[in-house]
Amino acid sequence: MGRTTFLGEFEELILTMVLILDENSYGNTIVKAIKEHQKREVNLSSVHVTLYRLEKKGFVESFMGGATKVRGGRKKRYFKITNTGKVMLREMKDSRMNLWSLAPQLNYSS
Amino acid sequence: MNHSPPKFFVRFFLWFCRHDLQETILGDLEEQFDEDLRYYGPSKAKQRFAWNVLRFFRPEIIKKKEKTQRFNYYSMHNHYLKTGLRNILKHKTFSFLNILGLAVGIASCLTILQYVAFESSYDQFHSRKDDIYRVDSDHFRDSVLLFRSDGSAFELGPTLKRMVPGIEEVARTHVLEGGAVITFEGASSGHSRQFLEEQGMMYFVDQAFFDLFDYKVLKGNSERLLEAPNSIVITEAMWQKYLPDVDDPVGKTLNVGGGRYPGTFQITGVIETLPENTLYSFGFLMPIHDLLKSEQYVEDDGWSWTNFVTYAMIKPGSSFEQVCRQARNILLDHIDEEEDYESYVSFTSLNDLHLRDELSQGGITAETVSFFMIIAIFIIAIAWLNYINLSTAQAIRRAKEVGIRKTVGAAKSQLIFQFLLEAMVVNTIALLLAFMLASGTVPLLTEVIGKSFHFGFGIHTTHWVLFFGAFVAGTLLSGFYPALVLSRFKPAVVIGGSLSVKRKFGLRQVLVTAQLMISVFLIAGTYTVHRQLQFMLNQDLGLNVDQVISITGPMVYEDEELMRQKMKLFQEKLRALPTVNSVSGSDAIPGGDYNWSTGMSVDGKENAERKSIRLMFVDDQFQNTYGMELIAGRFHDPNLKGEKHPVVVNETLIRKFDLGSAEEAIGKKMRTGSTTFPIIGVLKDYHWTSLKQETTPILLYYTENGGSVSLRLSATDIQETLMIVEKEYKALFPDNPFNYDFMDEYFARQYQSDKQFRQIFSVFSFIAIMIACLGLFGLASFTLNQRVKEIGIRKVLGARMSSILMLLYKDYMLLIGLATVVVSPVVYFALNQWLSDFAYRINITFDLLLLPVVVLTVIMLLTISYQSFRAAVANPAASLRKE
Numbered sequence: 001m002g003r004t005t006f007l008g009e010f011e012e013l014i015l016t017m018v019l020i021l022d023e024n025s026y027g028n029t030i031v032k033a034i035k036e037h038q039k040r041e042v043n044l045s046s047v048h049v050t051l052y053r054l055e056k057k058g059f060v061e062s063f064m065g066g067a068t069k070v071r072g073g074r075k076k077r078y079f080k081i082t083n084t085g086k087v088m089l090r091e092m093k094d095s096r097m098n099l100w101s102l103a104p105q106l107n108y109s110s
Numbered sequence: 111m112n113h114s115p116p117k118f119f120v121r122f123f124l125w126f127c128r129h130d131l132q133e134t135i136l137g138d139l140e141e142q143f144d145e146d147l148r149y150y151g152p153s154k155a156k157q158r159f160a161w162n163v164l165r166f167f168r169p170e171i172i173k174k175k176e177k178t179q180r181f182n183y184y185s186m187h188n189h190y191l192k193t194g195l196r197n198i199l200k201h202k203t204f205s206f207l208n209i210l211g212l213a214v215g216i217a218s219c220l221t222i223l224q225y226v227a228f229e230s231s232y233d234q235f236h237s238r239k240d241d242i243y244r245v246d247s248d249h250f251r252d253s254v255l256l257f258r259s260d261g262s263a264f265e266l267g268p269t270l271k272r273m274v275p276g277i278e279e280v281a282r283t284h285v286l287e288g289g290a291v292i293t294f295e296g297a298s299s300g301h302s303r304q305f306l307e308e309q310g311m312m313y314f315v316d317q318a319f320f321d322l323f324d325y326k327v328l329k330g331n332s333e334r335l336l337e338a339p340n341s342i343v344i345t346e347a348m349w350q351k352y353l354p355d356v357d358d359p360v361g362k363t364l365n366v367g368g369g370r371y372p373g374t375f376q377i378t379g380v381i382e383t384l385p386e387n388t389l390y391s392f393g394f395l396m397p398i399h400d401l402l403k404s405e406q407y408v409e410d411d412g413w414s415w416t417n418f419v420t421y422a423m424i425k426p427g428s429s430f431e432q433v434c435r436q437a438r439n440i441l442l443d444h445i446d447e448e449e450d451y452e453s454y455v456s457f458t459s460l461n462d463l464h465l466r467d468e469l470s471q472g473g474i475t476a477e478t479v480s481f482f483m484i485i486a487i488f489i490i491a492i493a494w495l496n497y498i499n500l501s502t503a504q505a506i507r508r509a510k511e512v513g514i515r516k517t518v519g520a521a522k523s524q525l526i527f528q529f530l531l532e533a534m535v536v537n538t539i540a541l542l543l544a545f546m547l548a549s550g551t552v553p554l555l556t557e558v559i560g561k562s563f564h565f566g567f568g569i570h571t572t573h574w575v576l577f578f579g580a581f582v583a584g585t586l587l588s589g590f591y592p593a594l595v596l597s598r599f600k601p602a603v604v605i606g607g608s609l610s611v612k613r614k615f616g617l618r619q620v621l622v623t624a625q626l627m628i629s630v631f632l633i634a635g636t637y638t639v640h641r642q643l644q645f646m647l648n649q650d651l652g653l654n655v656d657q658v659i660s661i662t663g664p665m666v667y668e669d670e671e672l673m674r675q676k677m678k679l680f681q682e683k684l685r686a687l688p689t690v691n692s693v694s695g696s697d698a699i700p701g702g703d704y705n706w707s708t709g710m711s712v713d714g715k716e717n718a719e720r721k722s723i724r725l726m727f728v729d730d731q732f733q734n735t736y737g738m739e740l741i742a743g744r745f746h747d748p749n750l751k752g753e754k755h756p757v758v759v760n761e762t763l764i765r766k767f768d769l770g771s772a773e774e775a776i777g778k779k780m781r782t783g784s785t786t787f788p789i790i791g792v793l794k795d796y797h798w799t800s801l802k803q804e805t806t807p808i809l810l811y812y813t814e815n816g817g818s819v820s821l822r823l824s825a826t827d828i829q830e831t832l833m834i835v836e837k838e839y840k841a842l843f844p845d846n847p848f849n850y851d852f853m854d855e856y857f858a859r860q861y862q863s864d865k866q867f868r869q870i871f872s873v874f875s876f877i878a879i880m881i882a883c884l885g886l887f888g889l890a891s892f893t894l895n896q897r898v899k900e901i902g903i904r905k906v907l908g909a910r911m912s913s914i915l916m917l918l919y920k921d922y923m924l925l926i927g928l929a930t931v932v933v934s935p936v937v938y939f940a941l942n943q944w945l946s947d948f949a950y951r952i953n954i955t956f957d958l959l960l961l962p963v964v965v966l967t968v969i970m971l972l973t974i975s976y977q978s979f980r981a982a983v984a985n986p987a988a989s990l991r992k993e
Binding site: 027028031043044045048049052053070072076077 | 166
């Protein structure tokens with residue numbers, strides 16, 4: 001495969017969230033979404049740091065968005081998944097499915 | 111809804127966060143805050159905001175310094191640290207001495223501080239400790255204070271509470287004199303337990319005792335623990351001792367046998383095991399109203415028997431001075447007509463009872479504690495002096511480095527900073543080592559003093575403050591002077607390579623002299639403490655306690671007459687044993703208490719002054735059992751009939767009452783009240799108690815029913831004899847535990863605290879001297895390095911080895927001499943002060959000062975000999991070739 005960049009578990013989670021949240025993904029929404037879908041408490045700072053790292057690696061891009069009153073009039077930094085990011089996620093999913101197919105078949109009948 | 115995030119944290123965030131990220135992150139944070147506000151409410155939301163801000167404090171987010179600045183500070187510090195560490199590693203011996211000296215010094219200091227903190231923590235766990243006072247009485251005659259006593263009558267407490275508005279509550283306590291035998295009758299015989307509890311384990315107290323003092327009640331109703339008659343409160347430790355199998359001791363009964371108030375008591379509560387640092391280390395508490403029902407106190411109007419100790423708690427906010435004024439004269443209305451002195455109420459704070467109570471005998475005092483503090487300061491001072499010494503000595507080696515740094519452009523302040531940083535590195539390493547050492551030595555110390563305190567930093571913030579204060583002070587003190595010296599070098603001179611150190615009497619010599627002075631002081635001190643203790647232990651007591659054992663007589667019995675007959679039978683049986691030389695019954699034994707103290711006068715003298723004497727009840731065998739020497743008259747003999755109340759007295763009594771010579775005293779009479787006591791014999795003075803106290807006038811009165819039995823055994827088969835004695839005892843008194851003491855051990859127990867003092871003192875003196883030696887060692891190697899060429903030239907010119915060695919030793923001998931001369935007056939004064947506490951003491955002689963000189967000289971020779979010798983035998987060709 002020759003892939004040079006890899007994603008950690010947390011990075012993959014954040015990247016997936018950015019994909020899911022589409023137009024509305026920034027720090028707080030990601031924290032909330034992870035709490036909602038994954039029942040997992042993550043700290044805002046970890047999310048931010050990971051987003052910046054993903055941006056550096058080229059999997060997401062960011063743009064400044066509209067301010068709301070609730071944020072003390074401060075702008076949001078929205079994140080959007082790039083094509084590289086999408087390819088990356090897909091690759092990870094495929095390779096995992098490949099591995100699963102190699103595992104002995106589990107019998108789920110009760 | 112107008113809550114905003116904590117300002118401080120917002121500012122903090124803006125301070126550390128990168129500019130390009132600030133706006134969006136802060137936005138996110140505020141949005142989160144807003145949501146938390148609705149979810150958790152304002153205070154929790156603020157907390158979470160603060161936490162979130164702190165979590166952003168990570169390298170990815172933190173502002174980077176401007177490029178050039180970063181280069182200067184960060185890598186320069188890095189470089190300083192690196193050269194510092196390299197330097198430590200390069201000169202291993204030096205660094206080792208340096209760090210070891212510091213570490214041992216700091217560790218000793220920490221250990222002592224820990225101990226001092228423990229001694230100062232007595233009874234500090236009571237929440238109202240600052241309001242609690244012991245009620246004392248000051249006795250005056252003609253406006254002169256005769257003495258102060260902590261004993262008060264049982265009406266004093268309630269009267270104080272009634273008459274003095276500033277007093278919130280009082281609690282009376284009364285120790286059960288002589289102890290008692292306590293029995294728990296379990297369900298089956300296997301569960302029964304019986305022990306002899308010594309005096310001090312049992313107290314009669316008011317219910318208010320629990321209001322004044324904070325004891326944690328584990329079982330029972332804390333409001334009414336001692337309300338019911340015959341109730342008893344035990345500690346957790348006693349629960350384990352007597353009823354370990356019982357889940358809830360409340361309601362069970364204990365039998366208190368013997369002692370003065372025997373009976374059956376029902377357990378009404380259990381309190382937590384008392385901590386080590388409390389004055390009252392009781393095991394049982396009983397209601398004082400039970401005690402007051404006994405005959406002795408029913409007959410009393412409440413002001414005669416002053417064998418209660420009363421505590422008063424004043425209301426918060428009320429003036430202590432006013433309470434004192436109002437309470438002072440209360441005793442005047444209830445004074446005993448017969449007494450020829452007036453008594454006034456006074457108070458001693460609970461906080462002063464452990465270390466600053468003038469009434470307590472022996473034990474640890476504030477003086478001892480401050481003495482240890484002084485030693486601690488000495489040790490740390492020696493350690494720091496050492497560091498300064500060794501670092502400046504080493505400085506010459508760094509001269510070139512300093513020169514080059516200066517040439518390249520280092521400012522003086524930068525150099526000072528560099529060497530301070532190095533000092534900090536060394537201090538930090540030493541500190542870590544010291545911590546490990548101290549956590550090892552504290553358990554040793556607790557073993558020596560027999561009290562358990564833990565090496566617990568972190569509990570008290572004051573400790574941390576002290577500790578970091580010491581660290582910063584240590585770094586600055588020990589680092590600043592070397593830093594200053596080093597940064598002063600002139601580059602042109604040092605790089606040229608001809609740097610020489612002037613050999614005048616410089617600071618280094620002053621420092622070494624200071625160390626030597628402390629060492630002289632400590633050696634002289636250790637030696638004196640040792641000599642005094644040896645003196646007390648070896649002093650002829652005037653009585654012989656070797657091979658004597660003393661057995662506590664039965665305390666539990668039904669019929670007193672029957673018990674007396676059994677006691678006689680017991681003594682007869684013991685006398686019949688071949689390995690028992692003599693048997694004596696008495697109510698008091700040497701090294702223990704006296705039976706009675708009373709005032710007596712000489713019969714027949716007009717206006718004879720009453721003086722205090724001690725009275726002991728003994729039988730006719732007492733003299734030969736304890737090997738006392740009779741110098742006139744005869745000892746008690748029940749077979750010889752004579753006047754009533756014959757007594758045998760000691761020499762001190764003859765002297766104090768001016769009865770002339772021993773022979774003249776025979777036949778004269780002592781009087782108290784209307785009773786007269788004719789003197790039939792005079793004993794040579796003997797030490798009934800520790801040599802710390804003067805011998806007092808003693809009067810031996812005859813009794814055939816002594817409570818203790820003393821046996822003089824022949825040297826063989828002591829263990830076997832003891833077993834036979836125990837069997838006889840158990841057969842006659844099955845309800846009583848067999849309890850005995852070897853009298854020589856019993857007597858020596860009085861010196862326990864002195865022995866501990868000697869042990870601790872010697873150990874820390876040794877440590878201090880050892881650290882000073884490290885300093886000498888370092889200094890020696892430094893000066894030798896400086897004089898290698900000189901020695902080489904001398905050798906070439908024909909100096910013999912001995913004269914070279916003399917040359918080297920001379921300087922140090924001079925320093926030792928100087929140190930001794932300077933410190934002598936201080937030593938003399940301090941030791942005299944210490945010795946003045948002892949009634950029988952050694953004199954300070956010349957050898958007390960000679961010994962430190964000899965010891966130090968020997969130690970010094972040992973320390974520097976190796977290096978001096980090497981320098982003296984070295985081939986001069988080797989040292990002179992370099993240039």
